[in-house]
Amino acid sequence: MSVHIGAKENEIAETVLLPGDPLRAKYIAETFLENATLYNEVRNMFGYTGTYKGKRISVQGTGMGVPSISIYVNELINSYNVQNLIRVGTAGAIQKDVKVRDVILAMSASTDSQINRLTFGGIDYAPTADFDLLRKAYEAGLTKGLQLKAGNVFTADHFYNENSDLEKLARYQILAIEMESAALYTLAAKFGRKALSILTISDHILTGEETTSEERQTTFNEMIEVALEAAIQE
Numbered sequence: 001m002s003v004h005i006g007a008k009e010n011e012i013a014e015t016v017l018l019p020g021d022p023l024r025a026k027y028i029a030e031t032f033l034e035n036a037t038l039y040n041e042v043r044n045m046f047g048y049t050g051t052y053k054g055k056r057i058s059v060q061g062t063g064m065g066v067p068s069i070s071i072y073v074n075e076l077i078n079s080y081n082v083q084n085l086i087r088v089g090t091a092g093a094i095q096k097d098v099k100v101r102d103v104i105l106a107m108s109a110s111t112d113s114q115i116n117r118l119t120f121g122g123i124d125y126a127p128t129a130d131f132d133l134l135r136k137a138y139e140a141g142l143t144k145g146l147q148l149k150a151g152n153v154f155t156a157d158h159f160y161n162e163n164s165d166l167e168k169l170a171r172y173q174i175l176a177i178e179m180e181s182a183a184l185y186t187l188a189a190k191f192g193r194k195a196l197s198i199l200t201i202s203d204h205i206l207t208g209e210e211t212t213s214e215e216r217q218t219t220f221n222e223m224i225e226v227a228l229e230a231a232i233q234e
């Protein structure tokens, strides 16, 4: 096992879905995976492995924010040799034409996190999704009759931030705000793995419209199905 994941060697599949909320991991395993077994309960950050349409898939909660997801992604890659990492998260929209319950694909992730500044010094590194996974997810969406939006998201260190200039971010075409993708993409690049964030809009920061916490924990099935359909092609 690794420091934060209690799985034995080979108990985690090479493709892993990554929700922030561990109860969303439980919901995904119980609703979509066959023969799912729980491999991690450390810190209640549930992780399961099962099969989807015959392909072995895992789902691991990551917690909220860059430091937390960074721990799980590092350990999944370095201790369990995970190859494909697909975040299935929620985000707050800041564009008028991005609506609550829309599913978006994060092509890239801008951030106010210091983590890449600490890594790269003066360089503004651009965390980017794996194109092949992005293409597969987009096509899975088309097959389901969804025209998924793809673009730049903002990975924020704050959930509550009175200083952020959302109008400016919107003007520069940021679609939505969340808290993990920049770290996921940077770590996947560092270790030569494939990563993608698929995000359901849980609330609209401009209009105040929001989903319930129960919905964030469960449902959002379109996002999960798109992720699983992309995952089984890996």
Ligand SMILES: O=P(O)(O)O[C@H]1O[C@H](CO)[C@@H](O)[C@H]1O
Binding pocket: 019, 020, 021, 063, 064, 065, 088, 089, 090, 091, 159, 177, 178, 179, 180, 216
């Ligand atoms: O729903 P998850 O995947 O946790 O994602 C979003 O929700 C949390 C904030 O409520 C942050 O982790 C943010 O990125």
Ligand SMILES: O=c1cc[nH]c(=O)[nH]1
Binding pocket: 090, 091, 092, 093, 159, 177, 178, 179, 202, 203, 205
């Ligand atoms: O990080 C997040 C996630 C959902 N909604 C937000 O406003 N921020």
